[in-house]
Amino acid sequence: MIEKRHSRIQGWGVFATEPIPKNRRIVTYAGEKITNKESLKREERYLKRGHIWCFKLNRLYVRDAAVGGNVARYINHSCTPNCYTQVIGDTIWIRAARSIRKGEELTYDYSTDGVGSVRCRCRPGCNVML
């Protein structure tokens, strides 16, 4: 249903290889389950290289896709995304926010706090800080 390809947003991205219906569970965001405290240390290290890999599960835990991640680690952020995320227990699902055409790049809103050093390139002139 999806594959990793070069993205116009940044580096690698993930694209639909067939039409995806609205609300379909597409893929889980895999990665090592770590504490929030450990994540803060790692995120600082990753951000120095402009990388965001840690996804918050809840108040206590985070998944770090840099360790044990799957293809979902290559899904880019957009401020007008075509996917959304849903946390069920320990699992983070990436789901279709609307029907997605074959060939479209998958995106979701990273919902970061904006203190990172990555400038958003989801569309010309966006420039929001991720």
Ligand SMILES: C[S@@+](CC[C@H](N)C(=O)[O-])C[C@H]1O[C@@H](n2cnc3c(N)ncnc32)[C@H](O)[C@@H]1O
């Ligand atoms: C989870 S990875 C996504 C895959 C990434 N494109 C790659 O090639 O490894 C997150 C990183 O992708 C880049 N990225 C994702 N969405 C972006 C966006 N909207 N604008 C600029 N960079 C973005 C940033 O460098 C961010 O640290």
Ligand SMILES: [Zn+2]
């Ligand atoms: Zn943007």
